[in-house]
Amino acid sequence: MQASGNAATYFVDRHIEEGRGDKVAFREADGARRSLTYAQLVQETARFAGALTRHGVRREERVAMIVRDQIEFPVVFWGALKAGAIPVPLNTLLSSDIYEAILNDSRASILVVSEDLWPVVAPAVADNRYLRAIVVIGDAPEGTDSYMDFVDGAEPAETVEAHEDELAFWLYSSGSTGLPKGVRHVHASLKATADSFGAQVLGIREDDVVFSVAKLFFAYGMGNGMSFPLSVGATAILYGGRPTPDSVFQIMAEERPTVFCGVPTLYAAMVAAQEAKGGMPEHCIRICTSAGEALPREIGERWEKLWGAEIIDGVGSTEMLHIFLSNRPGDICYGTSGVPVPGYEVRLVDEHDEEVGAGEVGELLVRGPSSADGYWNRRHKSQSTFAGHWTRTGDKYERTADGRYVYCGRTDDMFKVSGIWVSPFEVEQTLIEHPAVLEAAVVARADDKGLDKPAAYIVLKSGADPSLICDLKEFVKTRIGMWKYPRWVEIVEELPKTATGKIQRYKLRGAA
Structure with missing residues (x-):
């Protein structure tokens, strides 16, 4: 095995040799407004990896993360990969009982949690049998370790060798219809999404400043706010608060992002707020992305008229890690999800798995290089979702005569x-x-x-x-x-x- 198979080598370590050590990799837009250069990212991730090793964390043990979008998030995530452990970022807005179920399901041995989330997390860990250490970013309550104490004096660790097909991290599905499922991803998937959507659709550049309102625990947000910027040496803006039109307008004015990654709900609210204000918003955004739900045509057209910047609307999933079907810059058709991203193929099938023709509704299947390795502890669900090279999305789509795909709804929502x-x-x-x-x-x-x-x-x-x-x-x-x-x-x-x-x-x- 080669060390280059470890995703942390490509996304973190190589930037020193390529001369980006002094460039800011991450900057906070709230709280203490701290920043982290590429050199500091390399150092801090190596130190966190060393701290995990010092605390007895072994290869493939899970490190659960209930961490806001703050400087420590990328440090913990990439540091765990460097140590050969498996980071498991969790939704920061879940309830105590869901956290309890996920922590027991994942059998994480280390939990890292942001201080302001502790009141919700504390009941979830009271009877946990698997956690050996709970690390709190901020003031540590009794029975936990502070993040600073956890890493203090740790010997920086070398990035472990890993095969590109080796399990790297888990993401738990959003749980919109039940208990979240652990989705297992391999090292190669991160670079696959950066090489496909990041490079060939978004066209991310080294001089970009990226702001994603979708949080890093979310597959869409992880690509936007972490792996895509790191793939080219760009700067990412982190915002741990709840995105509202006012807070996003302020960040746009202060941080001057060139790439903005949103969700349809926020785009609609921002359009309404700006239309109420009147005039054109102040910004330097060159391109926007949208995912999570299909972007209504009306919202996309009104946004572009106000901002003068296109929204690349697409569809992705936790199982595929990022967007695999998308509109393209200069080739936007609002109200559609566009065409397959380079490197991905899609099919529309009926209830008998037979291909449907143009203008007919079918279930969307996709295959591509970022498909998950399967669900954790959900064998039957894995078998029904991951059919060989193809992944069932659960989305219903229609293909137009010119090859674009129009979202119709979730399979369970159609009637x-x-x-x-x-x-x-x-x-x-x-x-x-x-x-x-x-x-x-x-x-x-x-x-x-x-x-x-x-x-x-x-x-x-x-x-x-x-x-x-x-x-x-x-x-x-x-x-x-x-x-x-x-x-x-x-x-x-x-x-x-x-x-x-x-x-x-x-x-x-x-x-x-």
Whole structure:
């Protein structure tokens, strides 16, 4: 085996030889606003690797991370890889009982947690049988080690040799429909996504400053805010707080990012906020990306008109690590997910795994170099999701005559009305085109005859008249078809979402 197979060699160590030691790799946009140069990243990751070794962490042991987007995140992640351990970044917005289940499932021997998250994490570790050390970034409560004490005096470790097909890290799925699943990824997957989407679609450059509102624990955010910038020696802005239009506007003005990576929910909120302000926003963004959910056409077009910067909308998954189907700079068709990213292939199949033709709805399957090694402790689910070289996404898509892919919904979200498939996303996108609507979610609801019909949950823009329900129904009828209009429309303050911005339609179906 060659040391170069370890992803930390490529993403961290090589930058010293290539002369980037003094360049800032990461800079915080909140808190103490600390920064970390490439030379410091190499040193601190080696020291953290040494601390793990000193504490008896062996090859392939799991190091769980409940860490905000702050300087320590990349240090812990890449330091664990250098030691041959397996970092497991976890969603920082979960509940105590979910943390307890995941920590027991992963059998992590070390847990690193940000100080302000400890009140939620503490109950989750009270009866844990596997953890040998809990490391708190900040003031350490009784029974835990402070991060500074954990690494103090540790001898910097050399990056261990690893094969590119060796397990490198786990990510737990967002859990939008149940308990999160541990998704196992190999070393080569990180470079595969950087070489494909990062280089050939996003076109990331060494002089870029990247700001991702999607957090690093999320597969989409990990690529945006860590592996892509490190692949070219760029600078990444880290923000541990909750992204709101005001906070993002401020970061854009202060940090001057050139690449902005968002999610549809935030793009919609920022467009509404900027339109209310009037004028053009101050920024130096050259390109934007969107994932997590399909970007509504209306939002993409309004954003580009305001910002003068395209949004590259695409689809990815935890199982594939990043985006594999995407629009391209200069070739954007809002309302679609574009075409396959170089190096990836996709298929659309029916319930019998037969290919469907253009204009027909089918389940999206993908194959490419970043596919996960499988789920941890979920053999049956692994067998049903990972079918040889192909991965089932659980998404329903339609391919247009010119080869673009249009999102229709999750397999579990699709339903038929009068024998015809209805795409919740198509109805939602139409509702969002109404000037009074900020967000929309559509699910199936049974009528008094037990037949499924669309039901819509709407978040209105500030100042909009709630008596618009009948108008909204007619609005949908005239644009996409009589059978697709929502029979019920409910106005809500907000829609239930995962921490990564995905609408949790199953909660709305339960309410229906």
